[in-house]
Amino acid sequence: MTKFTMLSRKVAHATASAMLLAVLAAPVAAYAGAADDRGAIPAVIEQTTSSVVAIIGKPADNRKVWAANRYNLAHGTGVIVRSEGYILTNAHVVKDMRNITVVLADGKSYTGKTTHYDEESDLALVKIEATGLTAAKFASPSDIKVGEPVMAIGTPLSFALRNSVTYGIVSGMDRAVQSKYQLIQTDAAINPGNSGGALLNMKGEVIGINTLKFVEYGVDSLNFAIPVNTVQHVLDHFFKYGKVKRPYLGVELGESWEAVVGIPSSNGLEVTYVEPDSPAAKAGIKQGDVLLAIESSPTGTLVQYNEALKNYLPQQKVKLTLKSGGTQRVAEVLLGEDESSATSLVRDADGSYIDADQGKTHIGDSYYGWSMKYPAGLIKKEQDSDGQSVSFADAKGEYAIDIEIENDQSADLSPLGLLRKLEAQHHGDTILEKRYVDQKSDPYAVIVGKSSYGGQMYQSRAFLRGDKIFYILLTVYSEEMYNNNFKRNSFNDLLDSFLLSYDEKNAGLKDISVHQSTNTILTDYGITFDVPADWSTNGWGSSLSYQSEEADKGLVVSVTSASSGDTLKDWSTRDAENFTRKFVSDYRKASEPRETTIDGVPAIEMDYAFTMGDKWQYMHAIYLIRDKYKYGMVLTYTDESNKKSIDELAESLKASVHFVKDSANRSLGVIQDEAELSSSSRTVTYTSKKYRYAVKAPEFWYGGYERDKDPIVKSFLFQGGGMTVTSDDSGDLQGKFTALEKEYKKNAEADSAYTYKTSDEELFGTSVKKFATQYKSRNVPYTQEDYVWEKNGVAYTARLRINDAVKTDEQWKLLNDTLRSMAFTEK
Structure with missing residues (x-):
């Protein structure tokens, strides 16, 4: 698959042989005349390498159930730009990185903090508390030429390979590749982890900051860097304003077909949308106009457009050359400020040090109540959603530990029963040891065996507490290693540290419980x-x-x-x-x-x-x-x-x-x-075709928008009340009246406090029977009125009900107006 990839690196622990293989597989750039420069390379490296640093941190991960692997680190590269500890890197390096550590070329390390961040240019500043650093020197943008030799310095593949150097040439300039601005193309080999590193000329000057590489099978040495003019522009804004101040026009622009496929074009950019009240709208720019230039800078592509805007600040006036229909014109625009690109980073740091588990000597689960030693090489790999199963692995790949909790066991399970349950988990294996250890605290069953599947050695223990069995399984991948007395003692010490207890007061105990607050x-x-x-x-x-x-x-x-x-x-x-x-x-x-x-x-x-x-x-x-x-x-x-x-x-x-x-x-x-759109004075008309009526209900009530159905019972509701219309096309008015009268009489007989009145009114051009009551049901006082009438062969009942709590003059009027808005049609 064809793709561009950012050059920061997220790595889990890898073996030295795997890293070496990756380095040997990387393409080596070469070109005619390259040998002439090689004598100068060591001197240039010696001059510049102290200005290049490695940046390492924890990948940001908001998932609390799946704790991050302590060896799962992200890293990139940075360039010192001020001697008092300001380091330039790519925004994508620090975007998802916390607990930042910066390592200088001499091996000194410092805690870092992202102080400035701009995703549009993919540049950021990291600050460390250090002085007297060697700041990099920047080349003049006009001095950069296609074909000149360059070197890339960075931290490819592994943090252990920091300040690696590769060699090549400038392959192209002004490239528009997955970036808001133009980039430099180079064939100097750069790989994941090189992000934020320096692309240097043979004078030791920075001509760009490495950012992207093209990845596709069969394609080599197609790499890109942010050119020095963009770098200096962003740095200038960072230190002057604390951010990159970008002008704002308020338009969306579309590229021509030629621009999209990369053919040089003078067609300009079509205005596809103009935001109301924007600077462009105030200048009379309309959808369909074509933007040809900003001042004297042509705008045939979006990258050209962005490069042109780089020259101006908000509140400056610029002249735009536009084509409207067949006419070309010039419009003067007072630029606004684009606030959308301002980004603040949120850090969910577990501490200032890169290893958030530093100082944690034990690990355990506060919910299930167990704990054990936590060697520096131990990594939590997986944990199920309820926390009853968790697996660990050794960073060097020597052993693994699995802990599993089994519920609903007999609390009086005998030592023999526990041993048999443990043995059942290893059916078919070669059992080398099997016994019950009846120690005073936390007795357990133990089996030592050799797996019938992979030949790995293991030791498995089972503990009973209440109705739960706690299994802990140590798997050692080399029989020779397990049989080494020194190693076996360390494995046994780790297993012996497993306790059916959790000490809340132990600051060195890391809680991995998924049952967080x-x-x-x-x-x-x-x-x-x-x-x-x-x-x-x-x-x-x-x-x-x-x-x-x-x-x-x-x-x-x-x-x-x-x-x-x-x-x-x-x-x-x-x-x-x-x-x-x-x-x-x-x-x-x-x-x-x-x-x-x-x-x-x-x-x-x-x-x-x-x-x-x-x-x-x-x-x-x-x-x-x-x-x-x-x-x-x-x-x-x-x-x-x-x-x-x-x-x-x-x-x-x-x-x-x-x-x-x-x-x-x-x-x-x-x-x-x-x-903001709702108004008590606006209504929506609901029409029932089958029952031949229409009603205008306030639009903020529920029920008014259901127009496609003709239910017998239709409700228009609000909090604490509403109106319900029941229709009967049999025309049985007397039946409706009788049923309603029976309901009211029954309520009155059940409770002497329930009283009601009946009356006759003229509504809808006909005589209407009305029932009315004021009552309290379950301590909720309410007013209810029922109206019964017949119109065009349909018998209707309308019930108005409103709780006293919401019976404001306005709401009561709305309810009555809704009833009286009903209109009827003949067959």
């Missing part, structure tokens, strides 16, 4: 957060909801687009006003808004409560606006005694919230906030 939720909306691990999830669309096992607590997260000019204060005030308008004052409570900050983003918190007359429902609402999206987070609970735990949960939720631009789905677009 929280789960991290990764979304397509650019936001991550934690919820309690035992909460279940549901939800759809742009809403995500979670609830506790008892369903007494929950969280709803909604994401919608922020309208132009909308503010956090306006949004929360609007929400509070809607809440106040919905409930009668005695049935609602609302706190004053409180300003806070979440992940560096301003936020507002409010508490709401409402009741229908029985139990109160409580809500803790959080409002955030970030990157043109509104994030609403509402914690719900049903018992005021839970207020303290909800406050603690809210603090935990706020602390867990992170906005990660890279996590947002690339197709994420406008998500309309329906509340």
